[in-house]
Amino acid sequence: MKTLYTAIITAYLALCSLVYAEGAKWISSADNKDEINTWVAFRKDVNIDRVPEHAVAKIAADSKYWLWINGKLVVFEGSLKRGPNPQEGYYDEVDLAPFLKEGDNRIAMLVWYFGKNGFSHKSSGKNGMFFEVDSGDVKIASDSSWLSRVHPAYGTTDAPGPNYRLPESNIRFFADKEIDGWQEMSLEDAGKNGFAASVELGEWGAAPWGEHQKRPIPQWKLYPVKEAKLTRTEGPERDVVQAALPYNMQMTPIITINDPDGGNIVGIITDHTFAGGDTNLRAECVTKKGVQTYESLGWLNGQNILLDVPKNVTIEKVEYRESGYDAEPSGEFSCDNEFYMEFWKKGLRTLYINMRDTFFDCPDRERAQWWGDTVVLMGESFYTFSTSTHALMSKAMKELVNWAKPDGAIYSPIPSGNHYEELPGQMLASIGKYGFWNYYMNTGDFDTIREVYPGVKRYLGLWKLDDTGLTAFRKGDWTWGDWGDNRDIRLIFAGWHYLALEAAADMADALGLPEDAKAYRATMEKVKAGYNKCWTGNAYRHPEYQGATDDRVQALAVISGIAGADKMDAIFSLFQTQYHASPYMEKYVMEALFQMGHGEYALDRTKRRFEKMVNDKKYTTLFEGWDVGGFGGGSTNHAWSGGTLTVLAQYLCGLSPLEPGWKTFRIEPHPAGFKNASISVPTVKGTVKSAFVVDGDKFRLTISVPADTTAMVYMPEFTKDKKIKVNASESLTEYASGSEFKHPEKLTLKFGPGEYSIEAE
Numbered sequence: 207m208k209t210l211y212t213a214i215i216t217a218y219l220a221l222c223s224l225v226y227a228e229g230a231k232w233i234s235s236a237d238n239k240d241e242i243n244t245w246v247a248f249r250k251d252v253n254i255d256r257v258p259e260h261a262v263a264k265i266a267a268d269s270k271y272w273l274w275i276n277g278k279l280v281v282f283e284g285s286l287k288r289g290p291n292p293q294e295g296y297y298d299e300v301d302l303a304p305f306l307k308e309g310d311n312r313i314a315m316l317v318w319y320f321g322k323n324g325f326s327h328k329s330s331g332k333n334g335m336f337f338e339v340d341s342g343d344v345k346i347a348s349d350s351s352w353l354s355r356v357h358p359a360y361g362t363t364d365a366p367g368p369n370y371r372l373p374e375s376n377i378r379f380f381a382d383k384e385i386d387g388w389q390e391m392s393l394e395d396a397g398k399n400g401f402a403a404s405v406e407l408g409e410w411g412a413a414p415w416g417e418h419q420k421r422p423i424p425q426w427k428l429y430p431v432k433e434a435k436l437t438r439t440e441g442p443e444r445d446v447v448q449a450a451l452p453y454n455m456q457m458t459p460i461i462t463i464n465d466p467d468g469g470n471i472v473g474i475i476t477d478h479t480f481a482g483g484d485t486n487l488r489a490e491c492v493t494k495k496g497v498q499t500y501e502s503l504g505w506l507n508g509q510n511i512l513l514d515v516p517k518n519v520t521i522e523k524v525e526y527r528e529s530g531y532d533a534e535p536s537g538e539f540s541c542d543n544e545f546y547m548e549f550w551k552k553g554l555r556t557l558y559i560n561m562r563d564t565f566f567d568c569p570d571r572e573r574a575q576w577w578g579d580t581v582v583l584m585g586e587s588f589y590t591f592s593t594s595t596h597a598l599m600s601k602a603m604k605e606l607v608n609w610a611k612p613d614g615a616i617y618s619p620i621p622s623g624n625h626y627e628e629l630p631g632q633m634l635a636s637i638g639k640y641g642f643w644n645y646y647m648n649t650g651d652f653d654t655i656r657e658v659y660p661g662v663k664r665y666l667g668l669w670k671l672d673d674t675g676l677t678a679f680r681k682g683d684w685t686w687g688d689w690g691d692n693r694d695i696r697l698i699f700a701g702w703h704y705l706a707l708e709a710a711a712d713m714a715d716a717l718g719l720p721e722d723a724k725a726y727r728a729t730m731e732k733v734k735a736g737y738n739k740c741w742t743g744n745a746y747r748h749p750e751y752q753g754a755t756d757d758r759v760q761a762l763a764v765i766s767g768i769a770g771a772d773k774m775d776a777i778f779s780l781f782q783t784q785y786h787a788s789p790y791m792e793k794y795v796m797e798a799l800f801q802m803g804h805g806e807y808a809l810d811r812t813k814r815r816f817e818k819m820v821n822d823k824k825y826t827t828l829f830e831g832w833d834v835g836g837f838g839g840g841s842t843n844h845a846w847s848g849g850t851l852t853v854l855a856q857y858l859c860g861l862s863p864l865e866p867g868w869k870t871f872r873i874e875p876h877p878a879g880f881k882n883a884s885i886s887v888p889t890v891k892g893t894v895k896s897a898f899v900v901d902g903d904k905f906r907l908t909i910s911v912p913a914d915t916t917a918m919v920y921m922p923e924f925t926k927d928k929k930i931k932v933n934a935s936e937s938l939t940e941y942a943s944g945s946e947f948k949h950p951e952k953l954t955l956k957f958g959p960g961e962y963s964i965e966a967e
Contacts, residue, residue: 229347229349229409230264230336230337230338230347230348230349230410231336231347231348231349231350231406231407231408231409232334232335232336232348232406232407232408232409232410232412232415233248233334233335233336233348233349233350233352233354233404233405233406233407234246234332234333234334234335234354234404234405234407235247235248235354235355235356235402235404235405236354236355236402236403236404236405237355237356237402238333238356238405240319240321240331240332240333241321242319242320242321242322242362242375243318243319243320243321243360243361243362243375243376243377244318244319244321244333244356244360245316245317245318245319245356245357245359245360246316246317246319246333246335246354246355246356246357247314247315247316247317247354247355247356247357247385247388247401248313248314248315248316248317248335248348248352248353248354248404249312249313249314249352249353249354249388249389249391249393249396249401250312250313250337250346250351250352250353251310251311251312251313251392251393252310252311252313252344252346253309253310253311254306254307254308254309254311254343254344255308255343256308256343257303257306257307257308257344258303258341258342258343258344259303260301260303260341261301261302261303261306261339261341261344262299262300262301262302262339262341263298263299263300263301263302263337263338263339263346264297264298264299264336264337264338264339265281265284265285265297265298265299265300265335265336265337265338266285266295266296266297266298266335266336266415266418267284267285267315267317267334267335267336268285268288268295268319268320268329268330268332268333268334268415269285269287269288269317269318269319269320269321269327269329269373270283270284270285270317270318270320271283271284271285271315271316271317271318271335272284272315272316272503273300273313273314273315274312274313274314274315274389274390275302275305275306275311275312275313275314276305276306276307276311276312276390277312277389277390278305280300280302280305281298281300281425282425282426282428282527282529283426283503283505283529284298284300284425285297285298285421286421286423286563287326287327287373287563287564287621288327288328288329288330288621288623289328289416289418289419289621290419290601290604290605290608290621291605291608291609292328292609292621293416293417294415294416294417294418294419295330295415295416295418295419296418296419296420296421296422297336297418297419297420297421298421298425299420299421300425302339303341306344312389312390313346314388314389314390315335315337316357316503317333317335318503318504319333320373320374320375321333321375322373322375322623323373323622323623323624324370324371324372324373324374324573324574324622324623324624325371325372325572325573325574325619325622325624325625326372326373326563326564326566326572326573326574326575326619326621326622327373327621327622327623328621328622328623329373329623330414330415330416331414332407332414332415334407334415335348336348336410336415337352338410348404349404349406350403350404350405350406351403351404352403352404353393353396353397353401353402353403353404354401354402354404355399355400355401355402357385358380358383358385358400359379359380359381359383359384359385360377360378360379360380361377361378361379361380362375362376362377362378363376363377363378363488363489363490366485367485368485368486368487368488369484369485369486369571370624371484371571371572371573371574371625372486372487372572372573373623374487374504375504376487376488376489376490377489377490377502377503377504378489378490378491378492379489379490379491379492379500379502380492381463381468381491381492381493381494381498381500382468382469382492382493382494382495384494385399385400388401422597422600422601423531423532423597423598423601424531424532424594424597425532426529426530426531426532426562427529427530427531427532427533428527428528428529429527429528429529429530431460431525431526431527432525432526432528433523433524433525434449434450434451434511434524434525434526435449435450436448436449436521436523436524437450438515438521443517444514444515444516444517445515445516445517446512446513446514446515447512447513447515447521447524448510448511448512448513449510449511449512449513449524449526450509450510451508451509451510451511451526453509453555453826453827454478454507454508454509454555454556454559454825454826454827454843455507455508455509455526455528455530455559456505456506456507456528456529456530456559456562456569457505457506457507457508457526457527457528457529458501458502458503458504458505458506458526458527458529459474459489459501459502459506459511459524459525459526460499460500460501460524460525460526460527461474461491461499461500461501461502461513461521461523461524461525462497462498462499462521462522462523462524462525463491463493463497463498463499463500463519463520463521463522464496464497464519464520464521464522465493465494465495465496465498465516465518465519465520466495466496466518467495467518468493468494468495468496469492469493469494470492470493470516470518470519471490471491471492471493471514471516472490472491472492472493472513472514472515472516472519472521473488473489473490473513473514473515474488474489474490474491474502474506474511474512474513474514475488475489475506475511475512475514476488476506476507476508476509476510476511476512477508477509477510477512478506478507478508478509478569478570478842478843479506479508479512479570481570481571481841481842482568482570482571482572482830482839482840482841482842483571483835483838483839483840483841484571484839486570486571487504487506487570488506489502489504489506493519497522501527505529507559507569507570507843508570509825509826511524511526530558530559530561530562531558531561531562531594531595531598532594533558533561533587533591533592533594533595534591534592534594535554535558535590535591535592536590536591536592536886536888536893537589537590537591537855537885537886537887537888538884538885538886539589539851539854539855539859539883539884539885539886540883540884541854541858541880541882541883541884542880542881542882542883543809543880545813545817545820545821546809546813546850546854548820548821549816549820549850549851550851550854552819552820552825552826552827552828552848553586553590553828553845553847553848553850553851554590554848554851555826555827556827556828556843556844556845556847556848557583557586557587557590557591557845557848557851558591559827559843559845560579560583560843560844560845561583561587561595561598564598564601564602564605564621565579565580565583565584565598565599565602566579566619567579567619567830567841567844567845567846568830568841568843568844569843570841570843571839571841572619574618574619574622574625575602575605575618575619575620575621576618576619576629576632577606577618577619577629577632577633577635577636577641578629578631578632578635578636578790578846579790579844579845579846580602580618580636580641581632581635581636581640581641581644582640582790582793582845582846582848582849582852583845583846583848584599584602584641584644584645585640585644585849585852586845586848586849586851586852587599588644588648588852588887588889589851589852589855589856589861589885589887590851591888592888593649593888593889593890596645596648596649596651596890599645599649600645600649600651600654603641603642603645603654603658604654604657604658605620605621606618606620606636606658606661607657607658607660607661607662608661609621609622610661610664610665611626611628613668614661614664614665614667614668615628615633615665615668615682616628616633616636616637616661616665617629617633617683618632618633618636626683627682627683627684628682628683628684629682629683629684629686630680630681630682630685630699630702631686631687631688631695631698631699631702632686633665633682634669634699634702634703634705634706635702635705635706637658637662637665637666637706637709637710638702638705638706638708638709639705639706639708639709639766640705641709642655642658642662642709642713643708643709643712643713646713646716646866647862647863647865647866647867648863648867648868648889648890649866649867649890650866650867650868650869650890651867652716652866655713655716655717656717659710659713659714659717662706662709662710662713663710663722666706666707666710666726668680669703671729671732671733671736672736674736674739675732675733675735675736675739676696676700676733676736676737676739676740676748677696677699677700677703677704677733677736679695679696679699680699687699687758688758688787688788688790688791689788689790689830689831689836689837689838690786690787690788690837691753691754691786692753692754692755692756692784692786693753693756693758693786694746694747694748694751694753694755694756694758694759695751696748696750696751697737697740697746697747697748697751697756697759697762697763698756698758698759698762700733700736700737701737701759701762701763701766701768702762703733704730704733704734704737704762704766704768705762705765705766707726707727707729707730707733708726708730708766710722710726711723711726711727711730714726716866733768734768737763737768738768738769738770741773743776744776744779744780745760745776745777745780746759746760746763746769747759754784754786755780755784756784756786757780757781757784757785757786757787757795758786758787758791758794758795760777760780760781760784760795760798761787761791761794761795761797761798762794763777764777764798764801764802765794765797765798765801774802777798777802778799778802778804778807781795781798781799781804781807781811782807785811785815788831788832788837789815789816789819789828789829789830789831789832789844789846789847789849790846790847790849792812792815792816792849793846793849793850793852793853794849795808795811796808796811796812796849796850796853797853797856797857799811800853800857800858800876800878801857805857805858805876805877805878805879806878806879808853808857808878809858809878809879809880812850812853815832816828816847816850818832818833819832819833819847825842825843827842827843827844828842828843828844828845828847828848829841829842829843829844829847830842830844830846830847854883854885855885855887857876858875858876858877858878858880858883859873859875859883859884859885859896859898860872860873860874860875860876860896860920861873861885861887861894861896863889864918864947867889867890867891868889868890868891868894868912868915869891869914869915869916870915870916870917870918870947871889871894871915871916871917871918872917872918872920872947873896873907873909873917873918873919873920874919874920874949874952875896875898875907875922876922877898877900877905877922880900881899881900881901882897882898882899882900883897883898884896884897884898885897889912891912891913891914891915892912892913892915893910893912894909894910894911894912894915894917895908895909895910896908896909896910897909903928903967904965904966904967905922905924905925905928905965905966905967906963906964906965906966907919907921907963907964907965908961908962908963908964909957909961909962909964910960910961910962911957911958911959911960911961911962912959913959914959915958915959916956916957916958917956917957918943918947918948918949918954918955918956919954919955919956919957919964920949920952920953920954921952921953921954921955921964921966922952923951923952925953925966926952926953928966928967929966929967930953930955930964930965930966931964931965931966932955932962932963932964933962933963934963934965938955941955941956941957942955942956943955943956944956
């Protein structure tokens, strides 16, 4: 009998190692029970006669996976949170050819099944994996020939668990249950370690996973593993080991532990595990006897790793693997103001840790794609990070419209499995001038605009006007205009409505839909008239509103163009006495002040409002509210507070596109009391550079214009009566602009590709 059993196993393992397989299936392990926080290990051996130039694998999993080939880690945390719409997911394409070899190849996958919903994920309800390669002679398909098992070392911690917004669970790892070397062991040894034939669950497209769309964003950027400096603080019963990180980051901790006894729990948290008003993610390692190294694969964020350690356990080393969205901080900014240099630095760090599967509000409490945040983060990204971030923006826009409710109402955060609330103000902002249209102007991505426009039109069709012509109140699911008090909601919504109508009209023009554009602009005129009926002589106030005059609605009136020149003095006076906007909306106040010609006060007000968080030495990131523990739970890593970066780029340095995709762009610096400032912007056309120096009565501007673009330079008003030279020449004939994009009040110079120095003295 033993000989027969051995022969059967040998024959089965030989079948498992065949390269060719028909019809990939969704599979899981026979012992899987679809429980929350389940980890399943898969093994497959293949024999290859010739390695092809490319061998692209199509891989999908609910929810995340790690892939090794021949013992080498190929994908770290593959797959994206579900999904492009409520019924589908995303799949990865991974070229395996660089990792394959002639002869035997060993494929290993570890799949983490969240098994629950969150603000950033909709669970399918079933643990599964799909893997397919069809490249010439190499054909590999997930089916029952793959060996698999629930990995016994992974479990869930005791309470407290993470708050309900997070689909991830706390991970408890039992070191003595690790299957040493399972990624490279023979299939025979895998069988001895509990691996068995996988269970086939359905074809591609089968329920509950549905159809999948190709991953639209790159795999994560992985930074070199680095060692942290340790400090051990003794406690009465257990000690705390602190591993200091250089800044707040997304990372996985790697801990080397020496336990002479085994069976002890080492707790793993960060300084953000209990931040933002809620319990967030943490991990644990249950030790085995002796020295062991454990990497907790569920990423955490923080500035310090904190280990809760028994007295008899030694932490020999703590390392960390930083990871994040595959983008580079390609934009550069400098100025002679120390405060704004620190603001830029913290804003950049906060922005980066709030992008991964989606843009999100914070990396600890929610990881949720709220669209008020997303609009601001997109605006910042155009001036700071490489153009690879554009793919994340397009993904976000498509998800927003594809998750719409049956009546066309859009909501956030999305993707989500347990939260479906329309926030009317944020939704209007998302599809408006600062959201969808700003994306198009910066990218020139016509295909995305064409895809999302029907959703924009449907949503705007839900908005009505009252008998004054003003935007009628739309309750939605959450009447949220901003954090803080004194919110004149009717006018906040009306301002965003006007900006959304303007963007929709521009989209309709671009798409060749003149009747739609005409209808939007007709509605804009009615909203504008209704808004101006709310002018009291000193400020905009809706008749139903009883609180202190809202600075937000004055800002919206200015940046939308609703407010005329005759109202600017009164609005400026109000901005000097009313300070109700949160860090989210303060960006729009700052922009309004620059547009009104009060750049110096804009910079002064912004500094006074943000000074506490920018100068706080404890944090490398910006806060959700004005203080730690403030609005909304008070996270200390909210990138919506970095909107000032966009204003510095667009107004202080004066750069923005005039035509989609930066084909023609504006350079209109507003020094606003600064002696110098320079900026480098990574656009789809190449790097745009601009730098100005104010030296007494002299002004010098140097610019770099990429190939196939045109720069329109609008000289500051204070240079009006000065002698202008371009590259030391007093002749401006060749730079004289035509009527298109000519500024009505400022000297306008037109430049083609090249480097230029413009001096006024």
